[in-house]
Structures are given as structure tokens and as C-alpha cells.
Amino acid sequence: MKICLISFDHWQYDAHIVDTLLKKGIDAYHINIGKYQHPTKLSRLKNTLSKIFLGINPKLELRQKFIISELKKRGFQDQILVINPELIDREYHLKIKSYTKRYIAYLYDSLARHPIDNLMEGVFDDIYSFDKDDIKSCHFKEANNYIYLDYVRHEDQHPNFDVCYLASFDKRISTMNRIAKKLEQLKKSYQFIIVGKKTWIKQLTKIGDNKSSVKYQIKRVEHAEILNYYLNAKVILDLVRDNQSGLSFRIFEAMALEKKIITDNEKIKYYDFYNPNNILVLNSEYIAIPKDFFETKYQKVPKDIYDKYTLDKWVESVFEI
Missing domain, CATH: 3.40.50 (Rossmann fold)
Structure with a gap:
């Protein structure tokens, strides 16, 4: 074929x-x-x-x-x-x-x-x-988007940050800043990397951002680097673009690396892997982030459910092979 x-x-x-x-x-x-x-x-x-x-x-x-x-x-x-x-x-x-x-x-x-x-x-x-x-x-x-990363148990990881966020420079910045303030109140560390041609504006001003925790850069994050960023965090932040209800790759990267997720995508509650212990769905004010979400252990996704979202299954389904 x-x-x-x-x-x-x-x-x-x-x-x-x-x-x-x-x-x-x-x-x-x-x-x-x-x-x-x-x-x-x-x-x-x-x-x-x-x-x-x-x-x-x-x-x-x-x-x-x-x-x-x-x-x-x-x-x-x-x-x-x-x-x-x-x-x-x-x-x-x-x-x-x-x-x-x-x-x-x-x-x-x-x-x-x-x-x-x-x-x-x-x-x-x-x-x-x-x-x-x-x-x-x-x-x-x-x-759906798919799990393309190799599976890594959370027990085998030693992250330095509580939360990581990688995204393009767009309207989500204001939401990100509100979440950053909440994380600071909770005394939780974070590493946010924002990429885009217009980030030079933020590089000059740094208005409203924690300089040591939010990095703006024009150069795209290399695909191989994504894994290293996520391995170095306990939780992955996922913010949805306007007019989008599908699940981003962050969700499936988090599953592969056994990372908890903080997201504003309400649709995630309708998926069979949804577990409120692992996935925190933000309210409209973006302030309900309980401290104990970071303190409870990750609960593994059942293998039969996990396997449904692998790239291997995606290829078989889309190409009907």
C-alpha cells in the first residue's frame, strides 16, 4: 500500500x-x-x-x-x-x-x-x-489528536517546576497572566514559554509578567525540546484558542508523560479518560485552583483507554487499515 x-x-x-x-x-x-x-x-x-x-x-x-x-x-x-x-x-x-x-x-x-x-x-x-x-x-x-510520545511513568521523573505552558502569542496571554498570579498566591512555581513574531513587544516591556517565569521568544520551540519542558513540570497548562472545542496535543502529551492537566476546555469532561484527580477544569474566573490538586498522586489511565488514543490506533482508524 x-x-x-x-x-x-x-x-x-x-x-x-x-x-x-x-x-x-x-x-x-x-x-x-x-x-x-x-x-x-x-x-x-x-x-x-x-x-x-x-x-x-x-x-x-x-x-x-x-x-x-x-x-x-x-x-x-x-x-x-x-x-x-x-x-x-x-x-x-x-x-x-x-x-x-x-x-x-x-x-x-x-x-x-x-x-x-x-x-x-x-x-x-x-x-x-x-x-x-x-x-x-x-x-x-x-x-482526536493522538499520543505520539513514548510512555514515561511519573515515578521516573524529577520535575523542577509545578506548571509548564508552551503556546503561541495570542489572546490567551491575558488568561495565562491571571493563572500565573493565582499560582504565585499558592506559592507554586511555573515555566511559561510564549512563541511568536510579535513577542519582541513583550521582550521590551515585560509588563505584568514575572520575568523569571515567563519567557517570550520569536524562535519556535523545536519539537524535540517539547518533551524536555514537559518532563520538567508536574502539571501541564492547556488553554483553548477562541472558537475551538477539540482537544489539543497538550492533553495527549500529558497522558503519555503521566502529567496532571489544568485546562479551560470544558469538553474534556466528556472523554473516557477524564479523571478530576488528574484534570482540573477551570471556571470562568480562572481562580479556582485548589492547592491539593498539586498534592494528590497521579492516577494512571487504564491501559485499554490509553491505547485508544495512541498514534498507532489513529493511523489504523483514519486509513482504515
């Missing part, structure tokens, strides 16, 4: 899907749109000038042509999966579809954040989503 994955692999999660397929003996290949580079310096210069003076980014078109050129090299595929299909124009989706028996999509984001109205009909054989609201309203197939 030949399977191709097409994605803009922002956080390097998608490569794990291909690795899992390869371990199953499947001929799998990843077309990572994010790694596309201009072939020459002149091409890069033309692209820059076009963005500045015409407001047009030719690289967006070139990336899509790159996908087709890669498929021509690889040949016909049994299945092709596109993650976050809104990054590709409909006409190119139809070209991609001609290279496979089964063309499917997985939505990492909610439709409220990234709509795909022009792709809902006549493009995909199946659309999978992690957002329960979208699944219900659009009749998508459900596929």
Missing part, C-alpha cells in the same frame, strides 16, 4: 504519522509544504518584491505546484491525506485527487477558525476532525 501525507508541518507533529505507517510496512511519504524553498535567490527576491509592491505572495502558488511535482515523482497513491486543507486552493485539490483512490482530510483547527466552505463538496472522500462541534454539525468523522 502507498500512502502520501501532505501538510504544512508547523510543529513537526505530522512526521510521526509517516513514521508509524512505515513501521507497519506501508510505503509512506510526506510532502511537507512548510519546507518548500525558492530554487534561486532571484526567485526569493521576486517573491519579496511582489509581496511588498503588489500584495501578492507567489510562494503560495509555487508551494502548490511543488505538491503536484512531488506526486508526479511518487506516482499514484492508494490514499492521500491532507492536513489543514484550507492551505491549498480547490483547483489543486482536484489535481491531487487524481493521484489517488481515496482522498481524505484531517482538520487540526475548527471551521470557525479556518473555514473550508469551498472544499466541503466534491473534493474529499472523507473529512476527519478533532472538533466535536464541527463533527456534529457537518457530519465529519471523528479523529
Whole structure:
């Protein structure tokens, strides 16, 4: 069987899907749109000038042509999966579809954040989503994010911080600051890493933030570093983006590392692994963080439930293998 994955692999999660397929003996290949580079310096210069003076980014078109050129090299595929299909124009989706028996999509984001109205009909054989609201309203197939990390017992870890939070620079900053103040009142240590191009503003001002515990940086956190940050904390903080109800990767990273979770995602209560001993769902004021949540021991997720959320099971379900 030949399977191709097409994605803009922002956080390097998608490569794990291909690795899992390869371990199953499947001929799998990843077309990572994010790694596309201009072939020459002149091409890069033309692209820059076009963005500045015409407001047009030719690289967006070139990336899509790159996908087709890669498929021509690889040949016909049994299945092709596109993650976050809104990054590709409909006409190119139809070209991609001609290279496979089964063309499917997985939505990492909610439709409220990234709509795909022009792709809902006549493009995909199946659309999978992690957002329960979208699944219900659009009749998508459900596929949660997955456990990709190796399992590590909490007994084998020696964290230095009570809470860790890794996230992009966005509206969640204000919520994060309120939680930080509460943690300080409880005398709990924390390490918050915020990433984004606009973080230079915070680097200059540091207004309202604990300088030693909140770090703003432009450079993206390398995928391999995520594990080290989380291993060094007892609890992982999870704050949901606006208009999103699906579970983030933080939830599944926490499960793999046997970490407790503090989250503002009410939907987590409807999952079979939900345990109030391990998962604290914040109220609307973000102040109800009981001290004893940090003092009780982590209760292991039953193996049969844990296994349902592994990448191995995800691959079997989405690709129907």
C-alpha cells in the first residue's frame, strides 16, 4: 500500500504519522509544504518584491505546484491525506485527487477558525476532525489528536517546576497572566514559554509578567525540546484558542508523560479518560485552583483507554487499515 501525507508541518507533529505507517510496512511519504524553498535567490527576491509592491505572495502558488511535482515523482497513491486543507486552493485539490483512490482530510483547527466552505463538496472522500462541534454539525468523522510520545511513568521523573505552558502569542496571554498570579498566591512555581513574531513587544516591556517565569521568544520551540519542558513540570497548562472545542496535543502529551492537566476546555469532561484527580477544569474566573490538586498522586489511565488514543490506533482508524 502507498500512502502520501501532505501538510504544512508547523510543529513537526505530522512526521510521526509517516513514521508509524512505515513501521507497519506501508510505503509512506510526506510532502511537507512548510519546507518548500525558492530554487534561486532571484526567485526569493521576486517573491519579496511582489509581496511588498503588489500584495501578492507567489510562494503560495509555487508551494502548490511543488505538491503536484512531488506526486508526479511518487506516482499514484492508494490514499492521500491532507492536513489543514484550507492551505491549498480547490483547483489543486482536484489535481491531487487524481493521484489517488481515496482522498481524505484531517482538520487540526475548527471551521470557525479556518473555514473550508469551498472544499466541503466534491473534493474529499472523507473529512476527519478533532472538533466535536464541527463533527456534529457537518457530519465529519471523528479523529482526536493522538499520543505520539513514548510512555514515561511519573515515578521516573524529577520535575523542577509545578506548571509548564508552551503556546503561541495570542489572546490567551491575558488568561495565562491571571493563572500565573493565582499560582504565585499558592506559592507554586511555573515555566511559561510564549512563541511568536510579535513577542519582541513583550521582550521590551515585560509588563505584568514575572520575568523569571515567563519567557517570550520569536524562535519556535523545536519539537524535540517539547518533551524536555514537559518532563520538567508536574502539571501541564492547556488553554483553548477562541472558537475551538477539540482537544489539543497538550492533553495527549500529558497522558503519555503521566502529567496532571489544568485546562479551560470544558469538553474534556466528556472523554473516557477524564479523571478530576488528574484534570482540573477551570471556571470562568480562572481562580479556582485548589492547592491539593498539586498534592494528590497521579492516577494512571487504564491501559485499554490509553491505547485508544495512541498514534498507532489513529493511523489504523483514519486509513482504515
